[in-house]
Amino acid sequence: MKFLYSLGSYTIFLNKVFSRPEKWKMFRQNILDEMINLGVNSLPIVAIISFFMGAVITIQTASNTGGGIIPLYTVGFAVRESVILEFSPTIVALILVGKIGSSISSQLGTMRVTEQIDAIEIMGINSASFLVQPKIIALVLLNPFLITLSIFLSIGGGFVAGVGTGAITPYDYEYGIQYDFEAFDYAYSMIKSVVFGFVITSVPAYFGYHVKGGSMEVAKASTKSVVQSSIVILGLNYVLTQMLLL
């Protein structure tokens, strides 16, 4: 019951968010600002995580396949597949929930309790659309790039770690990561990136925008938005995987 209620008010919220912007010029500028704020500023953390993620996956896979029957290039193949299909889009999304989601939620929550949102409304501006729409659009546009970058860095991290430790030869790794490549896997990954970009921004925005009370409630909303966004991402991840891969 409570779930249905939340889903309903989330839908109403999105309806308010996606109404026509008051002024296109300002809207475009806001999207660019948010792209820098949400996307470009997330580059370092995405890069670091991806690199080490790829490194660890490679070493683990290599240490588990070292029997002799399984050819060594499968390590590269397995790394590529798991990174494209799962690790980059999903794990990075969960990291971004923590970084971007919590900041969106606390920013909007603070604006709510200090009446800044009311101040926007009273000017005749649709505050939800003005504040939230640029964020959603910015990340939906940028997340595929972030994830693509993450994929490359993970595979690169795998190369450095695998070759550096002597677990795999450069030739086998390179052969493996090119073996039996299907463009659809990448497309699947990008579909997930777009959907998750939407979740990472819109769910925390919903919680932040509807805060009532003071600093305690802002903090609670921020925590709640991280937890709920993560659950939604994992749930959608399952649904999308079943829909697209089966």
Added chain:
Amino acid sequence: MIEIRNLIKSFGDKTVLDDISFQFEKGKNNLVIGASGSGKTTMTKCIVGLQQPNSGVVKYDGQSFWDMTRKQKAELRQSIGFLFQGGALFDSMTVEENVKFALRVFSNKTNKEMANRVDFCLERVNLHGVKSLYPDELSGGMKKRVGIARAISMKPKYLFCDEPNSGLDPQTAILIDQLISEITYEYNITTMVITHDMNSVLEIGDNIMFLHQGKKFWNGSKTDILNTENKELTDFIYASNFMKAIRDKAK
């Protein structure tokens, strides 16, 4: 002119506005006075639609607010200037950006024209050299004045000021009162000022409404108020020795 009729608002089982009717007249300084917690801010928010009253009518020049479409409300609000009791300045923007905000969204002015308008508004509230500061770098009274500058930036037809001169020194307070009054007469707009300050009441109170525990107890002008017999109102006005002294002297 703004008319409210039988306005009722409660939070849970606590009735904050209890059947209030009043007319805020055009071209006059309409003052709302009353003790802390008497419902002044809540009433204002119900009038502009930031809070929804349980029942009652709010009319802007004859047009009922709660019957308007979303688009009509948005258009009406472009002609409303609102000073929040807490300022509600945009804390991620400079003073200049705060005052310019609505202009950027709604007007077709050039950057130069907008800058001129910002200068003019800041000049009127007697603020100088603070354009590039952020709200947290301002004093309390400066924030209030930036809030007023922002409220008047779009040349509003309806101006709401929630305690415009609380936290200001007496000189600046009078300046702000005079400014609000000047704007009201000059542009013939409907102004509503919430205040605790008896100075303001006696200075600019053309049409005063006294709220007490969510009810309208009295209304009249600044000349009427000194002769009132209303017990709750006299308790409110003559709470200070200063005001008592004025009364005794007049007698």
